[in-house]
Amino acid sequence: MAVERTLSIIKPGAVAKNLIGKIITRFEEEGLQIIAARMIHLTPEQAQAFYAVHRERPFYPELVAYMTESPIIALVLEGENAIARNRDLMGATDPSKAMPGTIRGDFAKSITRNTVHGSDAPETAATEIAFFFSQADLCPRAC
Numbered sequence: 001m002a003v004e005r006t007l008s009i010i011k012p013g014a015v016a017k018n019l020i021g022k023i024i025t026r027f028e029e030e031g032l033q034i035i036a037a038r039m040i041h042l043t044p045e046q047a048q049a050f051y052a053v054h055r056e057r058p059f060y061p062e063l064v065a066y067m068t069e070s071p072i073i074a075l076v077l078e079g080e081n082a083i084a085r086n087r088d089l090m091g092a093t094d095p096s097k098a099m100p101g102t103i104r105g106d107f108a109k110s111i112t113r114n115t116v117h118g119s120d121a122p123e124t125a126a127t128e129i130a131f132f133f134s135q136a137d138l139c140p141r142a143c
């Protein structure tokens with residue numbers, strides 16, 4: 001297994017409900033290291049660009065509206081197999097199908113308001129990390 005980096009977003013509804021600490025605790029207790037963190041209130045243009053892969057989908061306007069309603073926390077998580085481990089912690093995209101004990105299973109309200117984002121592959125992780133962070137923003141523990 002390789003050490004990977006993945007982008008996590010704590011979405012607006014979770015930030016608004018003071019769930020930042022509870023969600024970050026799940027990452028840390030899993031042994032993933034937070035090597036970058038940033039709070040940002042996305043503009044519509046930024047949210048559209050981040051989710052551009054979904055621009056033809058019917059839920060795209062609702063997704064962009066949700067992601068811009070209040071600030072998010074963007075995080076870079078690092079660890080062995082971090083991409084899949086973060087996806088396991090997150091649970092299924094649709095919270096009604098997410099297992100109890102997962103972040104979405106425990107905190108999410110709907111498929112749009114589903115608490116967290118996590119990269120799904122090494123290529124998307126690299127692109128998504130670069131969307132929010134420069135190389136100088138990343139602070140791996142070995143530094």
Ligand code: GDP
Pocket residue numbers: 054059062063092093111112113114116117118120
């Ligand atoms: P993820 O990787 O689990 O976040 O899922 P996707 O990359 O497929 O979708 C991105 C985001 O779009 C999801 O986290 C949801 O917030 C939203 N989304 C995906 N599929 C649907 C859907 O069928 N309906 C609605 N309303 N939103 C969706």
